[in-house]
Amino acid sequence: MSLPWATRGLHRRSPRQRLATPTTELGTLRLQLCSPRSRTVKPDRRQKRTIVGTPTNSLAGRIATMTARDEILAALPSIEGRSSDDTFSPQDVIDELRRRGSSYAESTIRTHVVSRMCADAADHHVRVYDDLERVSDGRYRRR
Incomplete structure (x- = not known):
């Protein structure tokens, strides 16, 4: 039986590592998937696009979602x-x-x-x- 890559190796992690995966940011839930082999965190960006504007005022130079x-x-x-x-x-x-x-x-x-x-x-x-x-x-x- 093959498990999805996000759940493989969970038995080898400590309880603190297992609970640290979901995070909340600014009142919205943003799930982060952690690869058990590389330990890199990949944020879920399916419903967002990043737009970079030309700096015409103080706020336009920042990245807006x-x-x-x-x-x-x-x-x-x-x-x-x-x-x-x-x-x-x-x-x-x-x-x-x-x-x-x-x-x-x-x-x-x-x-x-x-x-x-x-x-x-x-x-x-x-x-x-x-x-x-x-x-x-x-x-x-x-x-």
């Missing part, structure tokens, strides 16, 4: 400006983020709009937000 939710929320005012009733479809959001040069996959953006950020959707994710409401089939509005 933009999540998919942050990028969607930043794009909503321009999407709503093109609509007569302030509603939009997931495809409208995907098109706007592609225009802005987002590196997130279409499936990630669509999942955020229809599930994670929608107050009317079922809670199928660990972290959900109530940023959007479903107006009709495939149409959403910011709350």
